[in-house]
Amino acid sequence: MMILLASQSPVIDASSSGKHNSSGGCSCHYNSGGLSSINHNFPLAYTAGQTHSVTVSISSSNGGGFSISADKGSFSNAGTGVSISGASVTHTSSSLTSWTFDWVAPSANSGTVTINLAALMADSNGGNTGDSWTTDTHTITENLPKNYAPEATNIALSPSSNAVTSSDITVSYTYSDADGDPESGTEINWVKDGNIEPSYSGLTTLPSSATTVGEVWKVTIKPKDGTDFGLLVESDIVNITSPVQSDSDGDGYADSVDAFPNDASEWQDTDGDGVGDNGDAFPNDASETVDSDSDGVGDNSDVFPNDASESLDSDSDGVGDNADAFPNDASETLDSDSDGVGDNADAFDDDPTETVDSDGDGVGDNGDAFPNDASETLDSDGDTVGDNSDAFPNDASETIDSDEDGVGDNGDAFPNDSTETLDTDGDGVGDNADAFPLNDLETVDTDGDGTGDNSDTDDDDDGTLDVNDAFPLNSSETTDTDSDGTGDNADDDDDGDGILDTDDASHPSNVGKEDTDGDQIIDDVDTDDDGDGVVDSVDTFPKDQNESMDSDDDGVGDNADAFDNDPTETVDSDGDGVGDNSDLYPDDPTESADTDGDGVANNADAFPNDASETKDSDGNGVGDNEQQASEDKATRNKIIIIVVLILISGAVGTVLFMRKGRESIAKDFSASKDIASELNSIEPTISTQQPLMEQTPVVQPVAQTTVQPVVQPIAEPTVLQQWTDESGYTWRSMSDGSMTWWTGTEWQKR
Incomplete structure (x- = not known):
C-alpha cells in the first residue's frame, strides 16, 4: 500500500513511511470521501512555552497516515510510528491509525498559531484507489496576561483657584499602575474656557503669556502605560485675575467673585451643595462630592467606592459587573474558556469544547468514548472495549492477550503460554517447542538425530542407554552419585556431603592431599587445617590443633610453654615457677638458686650468701663450720697444754727416778757404771717400752723408763671450692670449715 500526501502546489509525493510538510492534502490518491475528519486534541489557546501532549487519530481499520505542520512552536517527544522534522510531524508506518507527540507553544507575544493537518485512510488494496483523505486547519490563540490600566490621582494646579496674568500655572499628579507598568504616552491637555489649547498639549507648565484676565483654565490628564489608557481626570479650574483686586483669603479670586472669600482653597460652588468645586469631585452634582476610587462614580452611588474598575454588582456576589463574567448570576463570576459555562460549574474551565466529566476521569464527555467509565476514554477499533482494557485497541477481533505474546486469545492455540501460539499436529505441544510439529506421536529429539525420543533408545546420544542413564536427555551427564x-x-x-568436590578430601581428584583435622576438607582450601577454631592466617601452628599462639616467639606454643611470654624459658620440670634454664635445681620444686655457689641451695642454706657456711644448728647466727673450728682450736689448745704438762711431769719424774736409782745401784751393785751408761742412752721420744736384757749369769735390775706421748701432726685442710666474687677477690672454702682469700701474696683466713 502506498500513501501519498501532497500540498496543493506543488504536488508533493509521499509514501507509507510518511512525508514531512505535506499537510495540504494528496493528489496521487483518489479521494473516495470515506474520511470526513481528523481527530486531534490540539488546544484552543496556549500559554507561552507550555508543552501539550497531542494525539492524532483517524477512523480506519486498515491503517493510514498523516502530515501536520505548525507556523509557530515546535514538535518533540515522537511516539510510536511518528517522525518529527522541525515544524513538521508525520507517520513512519502505515499500519497505525493513532499517533502521539508533543507540541511546545511558542514564546510570549507570538500571536495566533495555525496548525495545518492532512490525513489519509487506506483500504490496503496496494494501489491509490479506494483510499480517502482530508485536510483541516486549526488555530490556537495566545493567552495573554490581563493588562491593568494606570491611574492619575492627586492632580493639582499651582497656583490654584486664581492666578494673576503674570504667573505660570504648573500641574502635578501621581501616576500609578497595578501591574507595575511604567508611564508611557500619557496625554496632558490644557483647557481654556472649555476648549483644548493644542499648542500647550503635553506641557506640565502653562506659561503666563498664554493667559488673559477673565479666562478660566484647567488641565486634563489621561494616563497611559504604553498599552492602555487610564481614566481621564481633570484639575480644578483656575481663574485668571488682575492682581489689583481685593482677595481676603489670598486665593487669587477677588472677594466679589469668590463663593468662599475666606477659604483660600475654594472660590466656587457650581452645584450649590456647600462644597467648593475644588473639594467637590462632582462640582455639578449636588448629590455627590467624593469619588474615592476616581472612577467617575460618586461614592454614594458606587458599590465599590475604592475600586476604580468597578461600581456595580448586579448579582450582589461581591464581584463587580465589569469583572464578573456572569453579572446576573451570584453563583458564577468566571468563564476562563469562554464557553458560556461558569468555572464553578465547568469541569473543564480552560477547555471551551468540554464542560462535563460524568465519570471523573479527566476527559470531557464530548471526547470520552466511555463517558460513564472512569477507566476508559477511547475505543480505537470500535469493538466496545476501551483501549486501556483492550490488548489490541486497533483490532476489533481481539481484546485479550492473556499470555502477552502479541497474539490475541481468539487466535492463540495457547492463550496462557507466551512462548506458543500454534499446535499444527494437535498433540498438545506448541510448534515452537515441538521437535516434530507435524507428528503427533513425537515432540522431543534430545540428541537431534532425527529420531524422536519416544522411538530412540539413547535419547541424548551419549553412549549410555536411557535405561542406565540417570539423565537420558542430557548428553553431558550419566550419573548422579x-x-x-x-x-x-x-x-x-x-556425594552431597556439603563439601565441594574441589575441596573434598574423599573425592578421587584429591587422593594423597593432606587433611590434618580429618574434616574431609583438604588443607589446601581449609581455612583451619588443624580444626582448632583458629583460622590458619592467624594460627602460628596451623597443623597443631593443640596450639595456635606463640606469644614469645620461642617456637613453643603457648599451651605447651610454661612461660608463654618468656622466649628464654619453656619448661618448669619441678613446677616451682622458675624455668629449667634459670633453675639450678630443675627437678627440686623447693630450690632454684645457689647464690654463694657452695653447692647448697638458698632455701636449705642458712647462709645463702656465704660459701663457707650452710648450717646453723644451734641457731646462734654462727655457722656450724666456724663454730666447729673454734671448738676444735680450743680442744687442740687443751691437748697441747695437757701434753706439755705430762711431758714436764714425766721429765721431772725421770730425773728424780734416775737420781735415786744411781744411788741405789752404787750401793747394791758393782756394775753401776754400766747401768748408768745404759740409762743415759735412752731417748726421751721413745713411745714404747724397751725389752729388758737379761745378764747372764748376773741378774740385772730392771731399769724403769718414762713413756713420752707421741704428738700426731695436724693435717692441713684441703680446698673444697674456689671462686671469684664481683669485686675481683678470690675465695676458698676449706675442708676444716674455714674460708681464705688471696691477698695478692698469700692466702689469709677470713
Whole structure:
C-alpha cells in the first residue's frame, strides 16, 4: 500500500513511511470521501512555552497516515510510528491509525498559531484507489496576561483657584499602575474656557503669556502605560485675575467673585451643595462630592467606592459587573474558556469544547468514548472495549492477550503460554517447542538425530542407554552419585556431603592431599587445617590443633610453654615457677638458686650468701663450720697444754727416778757404771717400752723408763671450692670449715 500526501502546489509525493510538510492534502490518491475528519486534541489557546501532549487519530481499520505542520512552536517527544522534522510531524508506518507527540507553544507575544493537518485512510488494496483523505486547519490563540490600566490621582494646579496674568500655572499628579507598568504616552491637555489649547498639549507648565484676565483654565490628564489608557481626570479650574483686586483669603479670586472669600482653597460652588468645586469631585452634582476610587462614580452611588474598575454588582456576589463574567448570576463570576459555562460549574474551565466529566476521569464527555467509565476514554477499533482494557485497541477481533505474546486469545492455540501460539499436529505441544510439529506421536529429539525420543533408545546420544542413564536427555551427564538431580559432571558436590568436590578430601581428584583435622576438607582450601577454631592466617601452628599462639616467639606454643611470654624459658620440670634454664635445681620444686655457689641451695642454706657456711644448728647466727673450728682450736689448745704438762711431769719424774736409782745401784751393785751408761742412752721420744736384757749369769735390775706421748701432726685442710666474687677477690672454702682469700701474696683466713 502506498500513501501519498501532497500540498496543493506543488504536488508533493509521499509514501507509507510518511512525508514531512505535506499537510495540504494528496493528489496521487483518489479521494473516495470515506474520511470526513481528523481527530486531534490540539488546544484552543496556549500559554507561552507550555508543552501539550497531542494525539492524532483517524477512523480506519486498515491503517493510514498523516502530515501536520505548525507556523509557530515546535514538535518533540515522537511516539510510536511518528517522525518529527522541525515544524513538521508525520507517520513512519502505515499500519497505525493513532499517533502521539508533543507540541511546545511558542514564546510570549507570538500571536495566533495555525496548525495545518492532512490525513489519509487506506483500504490496503496496494494501489491509490479506494483510499480517502482530508485536510483541516486549526488555530490556537495566545493567552495573554490581563493588562491593568494606570491611574492619575492627586492632580493639582499651582497656583490654584486664581492666578494673576503674570504667573505660570504648573500641574502635578501621581501616576500609578497595578501591574507595575511604567508611564508611557500619557496625554496632558490644557483647557481654556472649555476648549483644548493644542499648542500647550503635553506641557506640565502653562506659561503666563498664554493667559488673559477673565479666562478660566484647567488641565486634563489621561494616563497611559504604553498599552492602555487610564481614566481621564481633570484639575480644578483656575481663574485668571488682575492682581489689583481685593482677595481676603489670598486665593487669587477677588472677594466679589469668590463663593468662599475666606477659604483660600475654594472660590466656587457650581452645584450649590456647600462644597467648593475644588473639594467637590462632582462640582455639578449636588448629590455627590467624593469619588474615592476616581472612577467617575460618586461614592454614594458606587458599590465599590475604592475600586476604580468597578461600581456595580448586579448579582450582589461581591464581584463587580465589569469583572464578573456572569453579572446576573451570584453563583458564577468566571468563564476562563469562554464557553458560556461558569468555572464553578465547568469541569473543564480552560477547555471551551468540554464542560462535563460524568465519570471523573479527566476527559470531557464530548471526547470520552466511555463517558460513564472512569477507566476508559477511547475505543480505537470500535469493538466496545476501551483501549486501556483492550490488548489490541486497533483490532476489533481481539481484546485479550492473556499470555502477552502479541497474539490475541481468539487466535492463540495457547492463550496462557507466551512462548506458543500454534499446535499444527494437535498433540498438545506448541510448534515452537515441538521437535516434530507435524507428528503427533513425537515432540522431543534430545540428541537431534532425527529420531524422536519416544522411538530412540539413547535419547541424548551419549553412549549410555536411557535405561542406565540417570539423565537420558542430557548428553553431558550419566550419573548422579548423591541423587540430588544434578549430574556428577555439573554437580560441584557429587556425594552431597556439603563439601565441594574441589575441596573434598574423599573425592578421587584429591587422593594423597593432606587433611590434618580429618574434616574431609583438604588443607589446601581449609581455612583451619588443624580444626582448632583458629583460622590458619592467624594460627602460628596451623597443623597443631593443640596450639595456635606463640606469644614469645620461642617456637613453643603457648599451651605447651610454661612461660608463654618468656622466649628464654619453656619448661618448669619441678613446677616451682622458675624455668629449667634459670633453675639450678630443675627437678627440686623447693630450690632454684645457689647464690654463694657452695653447692647448697638458698632455701636449705642458712647462709645463702656465704660459701663457707650452710648450717646453723644451734641457731646462734654462727655457722656450724666456724663454730666447729673454734671448738676444735680450743680442744687442740687443751691437748697441747695437757701434753706439755705430762711431758714436764714425766721429765721431772725421770730425773728424780734416775737420781735415786744411781744411788741405789752404787750401793747394791758393782756394775753401776754400766747401768748408768745404759740409762743415759735412752731417748726421751721413745713411745714404747724397751725389752729388758737379761745378764747372764748376773741378774740385772730392771731399769724403769718414762713413756713420752707421741704428738700426731695436724693435717692441713684441703680446698673444697674456689671462686671469684664481683669485686675481683678470690675465695676458698676449706675442708676444716674455714674460708681464705688471696691477698695478692698469700692466702689469709677470713
